[in-house]
Amino acid sequence: MTTTAWVAVDGGQSGTRLAASDGRRGTGPGFTHGGDPVATNLAIVARAAADAGLTGPVGTVCLGLTGLPADPAGRAELAARVAELLDARGEVRLCDDSVTAHGGALPDGRGVVLAAGTGVIALAVGDGVARRFDGHGYLFGDCGGSFAIGRAAMAAILRARDGRGPATALAGADAGALYASPTVVDDVAHLAPQVFAAAAQGDRVARQIVEAAAADLAETVTAAVRAFPGTSEVPVAYTGGLFAAGPQLLTPLRAGLPSRARLHPSPGPPLTGAIRLASGPLGPYASLVSCYGRPAPAGVRSGA
Numbered sequence: 001m002t003t004t005a006w007v008a009v010d011g012g013q014s015g016t017r018l019a020a021s022d023g024r025r026g027t028g029p030g031f032t033h034g035g036d037p038v039a040t041n042l043a044i045v046a047r048a049a050a051d052a053g054l055t056g057p058v059g060t061v062c063l064g065l066t067g068l069p070a071d072p073a074g075r076a077e078l079a080a081r082v083a084e085l086l087d088a089r090g091e092v093r094l095c096d097d098s099v100t101a102h103g104g105a106l107p108d109g110r111g112v113v114l115a116a117g118t119g120v121i122a123l124a125v126g127d128g129v130a131r132r133f134d135g136h137g138y139l140f141g142d143c144g145g146s147f148a149i150g151r152a153a154m155a156a157i158l159r160a161r162d163g164r165g166p167a168t169a170l171a172g173a174d175a176g177a178l179y180a181s182p183t184v185v186d187d188v189a190h191l192a193p194q195v196f197a198a199a200a201q202g203d204r205v206a207r208q209i210v211e212a213a214a215a216d217l218a219e220t221v222t223a224a225v226r227a228f229p230g231t232s233e234v235p236v237a238y239t240g241g242l243f244a245a246g247p248q249l250l251t252p253l254r255a256g257l258p259s260r261a262r263l264h265p266s267p268g269p270p271l272t273g274a275i276r277l278a279s280g281p282l283g284p285y286a287s288l289v290s291c292y293g294r295p296a297p298a299g300v301r302s303g304a
Helices: 037-052 072-086 098-106 146-163 173-179 184-189 192-201 203-227 241-245 247-255 271-281 283-288
Strands: 004-011 016-020 025-028 057-065 093-097 109-114 120-126 129-134 233-238 263-265 290-292
Touching: 004 037, 004 129, 004 241, 004 271, 016 037, 016 271, 025 037, 025 057, 037 057, 057 098, 057 173, 057 271, 072 093, 093 120, 093 192, 093 271, 098 109, 098 120, 098 233, 098 271, 120 203, 120 283, 129 203, 129 283, 146 184, 146 192, 146 203, 146 241, 146 290, 173 184, 173 241, 173 290, 192 203, 192 241, 203 247, 203 263, 203 290, 241 247, 247 263, 263 290
Parallel strands: 004 057, 057 093, 109 233, 233 263
Antiparallel strands: 004 016, 016 025, 093 290, 109 120, 120 129
16 A cells, blocks of 8 residues: 655644645644644544545654644644554654744745734744744733734624723624634634724724734734844744735734834745645754654654
8 A cells, every 4th residue: 555655734723724745635624722622633634634535554744733732741642643543654743833834934944924813923933043922822812813803893892882982883793692602712703804894994993903903913023033133134924814904904013013024925825834844854843843653764853
């Protein structure tokens, strides 16, 4: 039986994409918060593999996941179960999806990637730096992301209804229904496009929410750029669904960045980064990827 050399997976909150070395492609659902991240991620990968018609055996597997288990034991369990699911004969490489986003966005492996969709994370790699900024989740971080924008919109809507805040054209779902929803993070994040639309039509409340989101993103990028020593220019690639807003978000974001930051769209999607890390050595990302299974080739880190 022929072994598929590698399989790459990009798993975000909006959807999951899978690519195999033989050209097969598949998609699956996005990660939802709550519950067991191992079981949730495994089900997502299984859906994407089935959609691709992927059958084992396979060689190296790389998964960039927004819902990567936080604890080493959880990551090890997920790797073992993915290896069993896909009949992986080589390494299973696990990392946060910001790592695969960086690998797809910055071919030279130096600079900052700002990944902003439902959540937000910036990853700085190069010049001896390998550090994440924000990405702390919807309760305590992800500042400036779609969930944060949607939450600010709902808060403004409720203040307006109570007479505690200014009137706004924004309209949202019943707050009680959102609290009870098993997909509350996604539901709230889906309010973001309405906020951008209302801001474009002159709604003052919506405009303030957009400006605050841009300021939060600029603050995160600024911290990431400052991590690089010296005064040289730092490439900053942006990626993610939030940037569908275009100049409405990018203009105030650029205005809030330090002069060292060279902001540009990502030339490649996160799946490109996952392919890069599945098909070759880890290079500058070695400290950010956990590897399980067979020993890695020379120059590639192994272990959790």
